[in-house]
Amino acid sequence: MITERQQELLQFLESTQRRTGFMPSTREIQEHFGFASQTAAVSHLRALERKGLIRRAPGKARALVLETTPEREPLIDVPVYGHIPAGFGESVAPVTEGTLSVDARSLGVNPRAKLFGLKVRGESMIGAHILDGDHVILEIKEPRNRDIVAALIDGETTLKRFVLNRRQPFLKAENPRFPDLIPARELQVQGVLVGLIRGASSSAFA
Amino acid sequence: MITERQQELLQFLESTQRRTGFMPSTREIQEHFGFASQTAAVSHLRALERKGLIRRAPGKARALVLETTPEREPLIDVPVYGHIPAGFGESVAPVTEGTLSVDARSLGVNPRAKLFGLKVRGESMIGAHILDGDHVILEIKEPRNRDIVAALIDGETTLKRFVLNRRQPFLKAENPRFPDLIPARELQVQGVLVGLIRGASSSAFA
DNA sequence: GGCACCACCGGATATCTGTTCTGGTCTGTG
DNA sequence: CACAGACCAGAACAGATATCCGGTGGTGCC
Numbered sequence: 001m002i003t004e005r006q007q008e009l010l011q012f013l014e015s016t017q018r019r020t021g022f023m024p025s026t027r028e029i030q031e032h033f034g035f036a037s038q039t040a041a042v043s044h045l046r047a048l049e050r051k052g053l054i055r056r057a058p059g060k061a062r063a064l065v066l067e068t069t070p071e072r073e074p075l076i077d078v079p080v081y082g083h084i085p086a087g088f089g090e091s092v093a094p095v096t097e098g099t100l101s102v103d104a105r106s107l108g109v110n111p112r113a114k115l116f117g118l119k120v121r122g123e124s125m126i127g128a129h130i131l132d133g134d135h136v137i138l139e140i141k142e143p144r145n146r147d148i149v150a151a152l153i154d155g156e157t158t159l160k161r162f163v164l165n166r167r168q169p170f171l172k173a174e175n176p177r178f179p180d181l182i183p184a185r186e187l188q189v190q191g192v193l194v195g196l197i198r199g200a201s202s203s204a205f206a
Numbered sequence: 207m208i209t210e211r212q213q214e215l216l217q218f219l220e221s222t223q224r225r226t227g228f229m230p231s232t233r234e235i236q237e238h239f240g241f242a243s244q245t246a247a248v249s250h251l252r253a254l255e256r257k258g259l260i261r262r263a264p265g266k267a268r269a270l271v272l273e274t275t276p277e278r279e280p281l282i283d284v285p286v287y288g289h290i291p292a293g294f295g296e297s298v299a300p301v302t303e304g305t306l307s308v309d310a311r312s313l314g315v316n317p318r319a320k321l322f323g324l325k326v327r328g329e330s331m332i333g334a335h336i337l338d339g340d341h342v343i344l345e346i347k348e349p350r351n352r353d354i355v356a357a358l359i360d361g362e363t364t365l366k367r368f369v370l371n372r373r374q375p376f377l378k379a380e381n382p383r384f385p386d387l388i389p390a391r392e393l394q395v396q397g398v399l400v401g402l403i404r405g406a407s408s409s410a411f412a
Numbered sequence: 413g414g415c416a417c418c419a420c421c422g423g424a425t426a427t428c429t430g431t432t433c434t435g436g437t438c439t440g441t442g
Numbered sequence: 443c444a445c446a447g448a449c450c451a452g453a454a455c456a457g458a459t460a461t462c463c464g465g466t467g468g469t470g471c472c
Contacts, residue, residue: 003448020263021271022229025429037451042431047448057226061267061429061458065227077224080312101309106286106341108405129335135312148411193411196404199314211419231459243421248461253418267428267459414472421466428459436451442444 002051008033009044010053013064023064076104078137080117100135100197107137107195114140116191118150118157125159127174134198138191152188153181162189208257215239215250216259219272229270282310284343286323306341306403313343313401320346322397324356324363331365333380340404344397358394359387368395 002010012032016024024032029041045064048054057063078100104111120134128148130136136150136159143149145164150157151171160171160181171181208216218238222230230238235247251270254260263269284306310317326340334354336342342356342365349355351370356363357377366377366387377387404411 005449020269021261022263022266022269025267026431027429035450037453038430039432039452040450043449055227057228059430059458060228061231063226063228063268063430099309100312101307102403103305103307106304106306106403106405108407126335129332129337131335194406196402196408197308197312198402198404199312200400201314202402209418232461233459241420243423244460245422245462246420249419265428265460269460416469416471418469419467421464423463425462426460428457430455430457432455433453434451436449438449439447441446 002053003047006044006047006051006053009041010048010066013054013066017066023062025062076107076109076111076115077101078115078117080119080135100137102137102195102197109137109139109194113194115194116140118159120159124173124175124178125161127176128161130159130174130196131198131202133202134196136193137195137197139194140191143189143192148193150190150193152190157190159193162192208259209253212250212254212257212259215247216254216272219260219270223272229268231268282313282315282317282321283307284321284323286325286341306343308343308401308403315343315345315400319400321400322346324365326365330379330381330384331367333382334367336365336380336402337404337408339408340402342399343401343403345400346397349395349398354399356396356399358396363396365399368398 009029012029013023016022016028026038026041026045029035029045030038033041035041045054045056049056053067055065055067080100100117109115115137117135117137120130120132120136123132125148130148138150143162145162147162148159149162149171150159151162153171158171160173163170163172169187171187173180215235218235219229222228222234232244232247232251235241235251236244239247241247251260251262255262259273261271261273286304286306306323315321321343323341323343326336326338326342329338331354336354344356349368351368353368354365355368355377356365357368359377364377366379369376369378375393377393379386
């Protein structure tokens with residue numbers, strides 16, 4: 001299915017991307033393999049594209065993308081935010097604290113959904129089995145009744161259950177020790193809970 | 207430290223890379239922001255480089271690398287088992303139902319640890335905030351007192367808390383409706399809980 | 413006011429880079 | 443044998459791309 005030379009080329013693409021962060025140009029491929037002509041490099045690239053192993057954007061420089069193995073194809077990278085400022089979703093970009101990677105299938109989310117992550121602080125949602133230190137994954141979309149959402153209250157983001165009571169939304173903690181929150185004016189929902197990841201350091205496991 | 211415009215640029219770089227697989231050129235940046243001159247895009251890139259947020263290779267096309275979020279490297283693939291047969295760990299290979307990928311850092315586990323996954327059935331561990339349908343990740347190692355473990359009872363694998371009572375181990379459910387299990391002869395612990403992943407389809411979110 | 417940034421415009425230039433064309437050798441395969 | 447396909451040389455072209463130059467206007471600071 002794939003020839004030895006093409007395998008070498010594919011390996012060179014992969015290692016170059018890992019080393020430098022971007023793809024080699026046709027001339028860099030040519031030089032690496034000692035070709036006297038670019039045609040050799042180009043024809044190999046075309047062969048790889050024809051076999052579906054890479055994708056190319058015509059006319060654009062270094063526009064190669066490896067078609068990774070379909071085994072863990074729908075991998076999603078979720079940015080984890082520390083705080084989410086008020087203007088989120090419009091112009092102000094939040095501060096990224098790290099990234100979290102999961103495959104979309106086992107999480108059961110759409111790979112193209114707009115997602116972000118937060119680290120849970122406090123035990124206000126322990127009734128919904130969400131603990132202090134858990135990572136929650138949220139999708140940016142409109143909340144429905146009884147969804148768990150991240151919302152902005154007094155300049156701080158908190159995780160609560162979104163409840164509609166006679167068309168009036170309020171936020172309900174899943175812990176009797178925490179009070180319900182009725183928004184003073186406007187309720188800013190930043191995301192709807194779609195996933196949860198609990199790590200080894202969680203106190204629940206010890 | 208970083209201006210609003212530069213943050214926008216950084217976000218555009220990130221989203222473009224995720225969408226297309228490679229970085230935008232200066233002209234594509236220019237077009238996206240509606241600049242009339244490339245200089246605007248270039249000066250922003252230079253500012254981001256000066257602040258250490260991106261790296262550039264001089265003279266090369268699309269040779270941008272984000273210095274932020276470089277780490278997706280320690281990604282681990284965990285096989286998810288349907289049932290675990292008795293001989294597990296010695297010779298018999300269990301039936302794989304799928305694979306689950308997470309980055310090791312956010313899970314807080316050793317990337318080289320021997321891990322496997324199970325899908326939780328039933329609500330016997332609800333007191334430890336583990337729900338029906340959750341995916342749990344287990345490490346193959348010796349259990350310590352009060353670890354949550356996957357153990358073999360009567361030919362079936364169940365998740366329970368491992369408790370030592372006067373050097374005699376037994377299994378405790380975290381749900382008063384389930385009885386404790388005292389092993390008849392030998393207790394076969396197959397793995398120790400180190401992580402948990404809850405997906406969008408979980409009933410806890412709806 | 414000077415000074416250092418930031419955010420841009422407008423134009424020019426060199427070079428980087430993909431693409432195309434015309435050849436060639438070798439290895440299979442029907 | 444003819445034919446297809448992988449693998450390569452050599453050269454030229456056109457578009458894509460980064461870079462450099464000089465300028466404008468604004469903000470904040472000492």
